[in-house]
Amino acid sequence: MTTMTDSSVREFKMPDVGEGLTEAEILTWYVKPGDTVTDGQVVCEVETAKAAVELPIPYDGVVSALHFPEGTTVDVGTSIIAVAVGGGAAAPAAAQGPAPAGEAAAGTAPEPAAAPAEAAGEPRKEGRQPVLVGYGVATSSTRRRPRKGAPAAAEPAAGTAAPNGRAPANGRAPAAPQRPLAKPPVRKLAKDLGVDLTTVVPSGPDGVITREDVHAAAAPAPAPAPAAEPAPAAPAAAASPAAVSYDTGRETRVPVKGVRKATAAAMVGSAFTAPHVTEFVTVDVTRTMKLVEELKQDRDFEGLRVNPLLLISKALLVAIRRNPEINASWDEANQEIVVKHYVNLGIAAATPRGLIVPNIKDAHSRTLPQLAASLGELVATAREGKTSPAAMQGGTVTITNVGVFGVDTGTPILNPGESAILAVGAIKLQPWVHKGKVKPRQVTTLALSFDHRLVDGELGSKVLADVAAILERPKRLLTWG
Numbered sequence: 001m002t003t004m005t006d007s008s009v010r011e012f013k014m015p016d017v018g019e020g021l022t023e024a025e026i027l028t029w030y031v032k033p034g035d036t037v038t039d040g041q042v043v044c045e046v047e048t049a050k051a052a053v054e055l056p057i058p059y060d061g062v063v064s065a066l067h068f069p070e071g072t073t074v075d076v077g078t079s080i081i082a083v084a085v086g087g088g089a090a091a092p093a094a095a096q097g098p099a100p101a102g103e104a105a106a107g108t109a110p111e112p113a114a115a116p117a118e119a120a121g122e123p124r125k126e127g128r129q130p131v132l133v134g135y136g137v138a139t140s141s142t143r144r145r146p147r148k149g150a151p152a153a154a155e156p157a158a159g160t161a162a163p164n165g166r167a168p169a170n171g172r173a174p175a176a177p178q179r180p181l182a183k184p185p186v187r188k189l190a191k192d193l194g195v196d197l198t199t200v201v202p203s204g205p206d207g208v209i210t211r212e213d214v215h216a217a218a219a220p221a222p223a224p225a226p227a228a229e230p231a232p233a234a235p236a237a238a239a240s241p242a243a244v245s246y247d248t249g250r251e252t253r254v255p256v257k258g259v260r261k262a263t264a265a266a267m268v269g270s271a272f273t274a275p276h277v278t279e280f281v282t283v284d285v286t287r288t289m290k291l292v293e294e295l296k297q298d299r300d301f302e303g304l305r306v307n308p309l310l311l312i313s314k315a316l317l318v319a320i321r322r323n324p325e326i327n328a329s330w331d332e333a334n335q336e337i338v339v340k341h342y343v344n345l346g347i348a349a350a351t352p353r354g355l356i357v358p359n360i361k362d363a364h365s366r367t368l369p370q371l372a373a374s375l376g377e378l379v380a381t382a383r384e385g386k387t388s389p390a391a392m393q394g395g396t397v398t399i400t401n402v403g404v405f406g407v408d409t410g411t412p413i414l415n416p417g418e419s420a421i422l423a424v425g426a427i428k429l430q431p432w433v434h435k436g437k438v439k440p441r442q443v444t445t446l447a448l449s450f451d452h453r454l455v456d457g458e459l460g461s462k463v464l465a466d467v468a469a470i471l472e473r474p475k476r477l478l479t480w481g
Helices: 184-193 211-218 258-271 286-296 308-322 368-383 457-472 476-480
Strands: 009-013 023-029 042-047 052-056 061-066 073-075 079-084 276-284 328-331 336-339 345-347 349-351 354-356 397-401 420-424 428-434 437-451
Touching: 042 079, 184 211, 258 354, 276 457, 286 308, 286 437, 286 457, 308 345, 308 368, 308 397, 308 420, 308 457, 308 476, 345 368, 349 368, 420 457, 437 457, 457 476
Parallel strands: 345 397, 397 420
Antiparallel strands: 009 079, 023 042, 023 073, 042 052, 061 079, 276 437, 328 336, 349 354, 420 437, 428 437
């Protein structure tokens, strides 16, 4: 049997398909060892913290090994598939048996340290650009940028720095201590709790300090037991507690990963970073519902989905045009309020993988039929699980329609980086005073949550009142819009 040489094997590494994400779960393999693949062919589908993405291979060749089975979460920069390329007479690794998860196929040696382009999954000489345009690939070892004004330092050789701070035996000056790796919200939390990040033991990937690490460091140490009264000896069974078990017939445990994990982290960060305020208004939307029925018969909307969410979205866009300061974000690092002159309208969508918030880019510039088309495309793509990471980035304000579940209203949490989110409740037939008489009318309750650091009560109230006024008399779309 002919074995492959190192030069004939290319290792395709997990790319960063979400602009800054550190891991992805392999959902489905579309190839197996021994299959022939071509440049640009989709070989697998992975799920990041933001979306499910199909990965094309950038080589022509024969699959020699799949390094991880389906359902495995893999760090960005880790090789996931090996492909035999070139004209060498090589037998596929499938003939030698499948490679165990996490290891290269039998008969293949690990590649030497790769250049940046090769680390992204490119061949050294042949091949094309990285598989996903616009997305870089993080290598398995993270390096931090040097501080401004300081030359980039090479990795210190063994013995150049002593962990206790003393001068090394070889006489060289000790290396400057590296700044602890932590995200801005974690640094703020540490500052608020009075925790020195240099003393915190990191537990995140690549040595990143997490919120849990900071809380653990801030927790008071348990008081020592009095020396005069030692604690009684614990039973032998307590020394090694048994693993926690549960009744699988009465409970189901679901691992928190992918979209749900990212959503949980984002909501916790938002709730405990931005001071939320929520205001409510109940409004008669009978005229809006009548306009929806009229638009369904309009030729301009033929083939488009027309529903109350369309007019609510347009009403919010008009309210933002009248009160542009609501469309802003808080820049903590520079202590600035960033007012956006465009509206990327986010629509919260419930999917089997969890809640996602894709947004319509430049929604403020779209006509009502264009907005209807964009909403229809957004919803269809989300339901199919094909929403791209780019579609969920850069949002400025969000609408969440809890009314579709029969809920009257809610107190929504801001999407991170945004200043406002509008919750729409169920539209119900209720008794309402109309023209001095109690009549059955279509009524709903709106709730607007906003970041009180940059949106005061007056501004938030104006925006909510404008949305309500338009929905009560939707002809105002013509005069205000």
